[in-house]
Amino acid sequence: NAGVMQNPRHLVRRRGQEARLRCSPMKGHSHVYWYRQLPEEGLKFMVYLQKENIIDESGMPKERFSAEFPKEGPSILRIQQVVRGDSAAYFCASSWGDGNQPQHFGDGTRLSIL
Amino acid sequence: AQSVTQPDIHITVSEGASLELRCNYSYGATPYLFWYVQSPGQGLQLLLKYFSGDTLVQGIKGFEAEFKRSQSSFNLRKPSVHWSDAAEYFCAVGAGLTGGGNKLTFGTGTQLKVEL
DSSP states (O other), X not given: XXXXXXXXXXXXXXXXXXXXXXXXXXXXXXXXXXXXXXXXSOEEEEEEEETTEEEEOTTSOSSSEEEEOOSSSOEEEEEXXXXXXXXXXXXXXXXXXXXXXXXXEOOOEEEEEO | OOEEEOOOSEEEEETTSOEEEOOEEEOXXXXXXXXXXXXXXXXXXXXXXXXXXXXXXXXXXXXXXXXXXXXXXXXXXXXXXXXGGXXXXXXXXXXXXXXSOEEEEEXXXXXXXXXX
């Protein structure tokens, strides 16, 4: 499968635990984006990364959320001390380097907080 | 800041009928515009995109969209809808980011139901 791979597809956490969401971009793509989709809403931009660099994190909550895209391995979105309001679908997208290239999305991780 | 409005939350059409989904955007420069489709439990699939040039763009699955700068619109159309087109449709505008990336701002989506 040459598409964007996200895992896990579903993740259940209790309040206060940590959630780690992984994203492997399409082969050859060097740009990774994370979006969050709350119920009945569209997707909201969270963060844009290139290898080993966070380029724009203007959509990330100021606390508890972090993202990385290491030189080797998938991009990780990490949510510490999760709360009920973090329940959402988190989507990763990837693209080539140029701004006019479309973003290709994974199937998302559905995060549920008990 | 850019924004996207999809005024129709739900639309129901009969199979074989024509379809038009509305999208209005707000953006200070020439926009990058996209339509994506999302089936339940799935990610978003790109239907078509507009960057420049011909204002009528063709996409996959028989969809097309027309960019009208004077109306700040990018409506999606299909001449004959199939039952498999039932899904949620998102319009998005892209803003360039430092580093060459593109920040997408999405509308709230239009849920399409197809009656057989």
